[in-house]
Amino acid sequence: MRNIILCGAPGCGKGTQSEFIVEKYGLTHLSTGDIMRAEVKSGSELGKLIFSYTGVGHLVPDDVTIRLLEQHLDSLPKDTKGVIFDGFPRTLAQAKELESLMDRRPDDSTAVLIDINVPEDEIIRRLIERGKTSGRADDNLETIKERLEVYHDQTRPVDAYYDSLGKYARINGLGTIPEIFSRICEVLDKLY
Numbered sequence: 606m607r608n609i610i611l612c613g614a615p616g617c618g619k620g621t622q623s624e625f626i627v628e629k630y631g632l633t634h635l636s637t638g639d640i641m642r643a644e645v646k647s648g649s650e651l652g653k654l655i656f657s658y659t660g661v662g663h664l665v666p667d668d669v670t671i672r673l674l675e676q677h678l679d680s681l682p683k684d685t686k687g688v689i690f691d692g693f694p695r696t697l698a699q700a701k702e703l704e705s706l707m708d709r710r711p712d713d714s715t716a717v718l719i720d721i722n723v724p725e726d727e728i729i730r731r732l733i734e735r736g737k738t739s740g741r742a743d744d745n746l747e748t749i750k751e752r753l754e755v756y757h758d759q760t761r762p763v764d765a766y767y768d769s770l771g772k773y774a775r776i777n778g779l780g781t782i783p784e785i786f787s788r789i790c791e792v793l794d795k796l797y
């Protein structure tokens with residue numbers, strides 16, 4: 606599988622753009638945020654642990670996150686063309702773990718990290734707007750600010766790491782959804 610990573614601040618459009626990428630390139634969407642929300646909804650003990658972090662905008666510990674991701678990767682059909690990692694890796698430790706996981710799987714690799722760049726005022730506007738109907742516990746101003754801080758402190762270093770591997774592309778995340786998708790296509794058309 607030739608995989609890609611979609612990265613960027615909360616609300617930058619990772620989920621929205623993934624749907625278009627799935628349709629055009631036939632990749633499989635794997636969002637750790639979606640996986641975690643499903644686990645919370647199930648009411649399991651693991652879900653309760655996860656919610657103690659997601660509910661306040663903090664990252665779920667790396668070991669829990671990596672285990673969940675590996676389980677989902679292992680459950681994919683053998684003929685999967687590639688995966689869109691949406692919202693993973695989010696720490697340097699997760700990034701290094703992902704790369705060593707790829708090394709251990711001879712047919713698997715990460716091709717590029719696409720960083721969707723959106724200014725903070727627009728992020729806050731989008732997430733407050735979505736919070737009116739999303740039902741997401743983390744779409745309120747206080748938690749959005751916390752998520753942004755966590756993004757700057759813990760997730761930004763992942764960009765530099767992928768840049769050092771020669772697998773980093775930054776795109777402008779402002780504009781209409783089709784405009785942003787065409788910028789992503791410019792990157793992906795070279796790969797698929």
Ligand code: AP5
Pocket residue numbers: 614615616617618619620621622637638639641658659660662663664665666670691692693694695699731732734735743752778779780781782785
């Ligand atoms: P996660 O679910 O990944 O949330 P997030 O990163 O905060 O991002 P969002 O899903 O809110 O936004 P998005 O970038 O997908 O944007 P979207 O397309 O929805 O993570 C949630 C939590 O889970 C984390 O805080 C953490 O606790 C935990 N977690 C997840 N992964 C983890 C990990 N790897 N390690 C540890 N913990 C982890 O768009 C947002 C809104 O904007 C939508 O309403 C959309 O319609 C709108 N929009 C999109 N594009 C545009 C546009 N071009 N113009 C105007 N509006 C737009």
Ligand code: MG
Pocket residue numbers: 619620621636638
């Ligand atoms: Mg999302």
